[in-house]
Amino acid sequence: MYMNGAFMKELYLAGGPYYGLQEVFSRVKGVAQVTAGFANCSSPNPSKEDIYSGRVEGRECIRIVYNPKKIDIVSLLALFFTIINPYTDGIQGKAVGPQYRSGVYYTSHEDTMQISYYLLFLQNRGVSRKMTDAAIVFNEFEGEGRKPPKVRTEMKGLENFYEAPEEEQHYLRKHPDAYTPINIPLLEKLGSIGPRVE
Template sequence: MYINGAFMKELYLAGGPYYGLQEVFSRVKGVALVEAGFANCSAPNPSKDDIYSGKVEGRECIRVIYNPKKIDIVSLLSLFFTIINPHTDGIQGKAVGPQFRSGVYYTSHEDTMQISYYLVFLQNRGVSRRMTQSSFIVNEYEGEGKHLPPIRTEAKPLENFYKAPEEEQFYLRSHPDAYTPINIPLLEKLGTIEPVKE
């Protein structure tokens, strides 16, 4: 796809409440657009109530449109796996439920290899840093020590994506007390994300 004459690619990322993910990725250099919504749903156009009640299966997700000349998919995945916990199944901090399952969903088969390689790297990189309050991720996992728990993040082709209502977009900016397990102030302090543009 092209935006303002520039070639863009897209990637769909799920991992906990979409509020935090949207806020983070919208402030990354090279990302042109981020939308919050629901991915791989079992019925079309679900409401948030449909997803949360279990009436419709789906994942809270963001659509990331980015300029591959300014940022690559590996950099996006590196940030994503720094701010979510890939070792849990439907648990991100205090957010618990199947809608919070972590996933990477793609529309281009050329991305399959890089995503697969990255997941293998994650699983085999050795002893992971501890997930404590001083880290980006605040939720801890059991069995820390010599071996990492298995990666439970899904990696699948995108089946569908339904954008959340406008009042849900960039929700943290109008509701700064809304829960997110992501330490956004730390990312700002480290310069990982840009300041909010006024």
């Protein structure tokens, strides 16, 4: 796909409330556009109420359009797996439900090898330090000294994506006190993301 005369790629990421993910990735250099929505839904054009009630299966998700000359998929995945918990099935911080299950959804088969490699790396990286409330890394598991549990993040081809309503787009900019399990101020401090956009 081309945008403003440049070749762009896209990637779809799910992991907890989409507005936290949208805020983080919209502040990454090389990312041109981030849209909140629902991925791999069992019915077309679902409302948020359809998803939350369980009438329609789907994942809260973001669509990232990025310039591969400025940032690569591995860098995007590294940031993603720093801020979500891949070891849970539908739990991200205080956000609980099947719509919050973590997933990486691709539209190009050329991306599958890198995504598979990253998931394999997560599963086999060995013992990790114990998670604390102050940690930037939310994908640590409880139980220092034990083998990590199975990675639950799903990897699938994108079947469909429906944009969330306009009032849900960039929700954290409109409602900065809304809950997100992501420590955005710490990401700012470490330089992982750019400054807040008003």
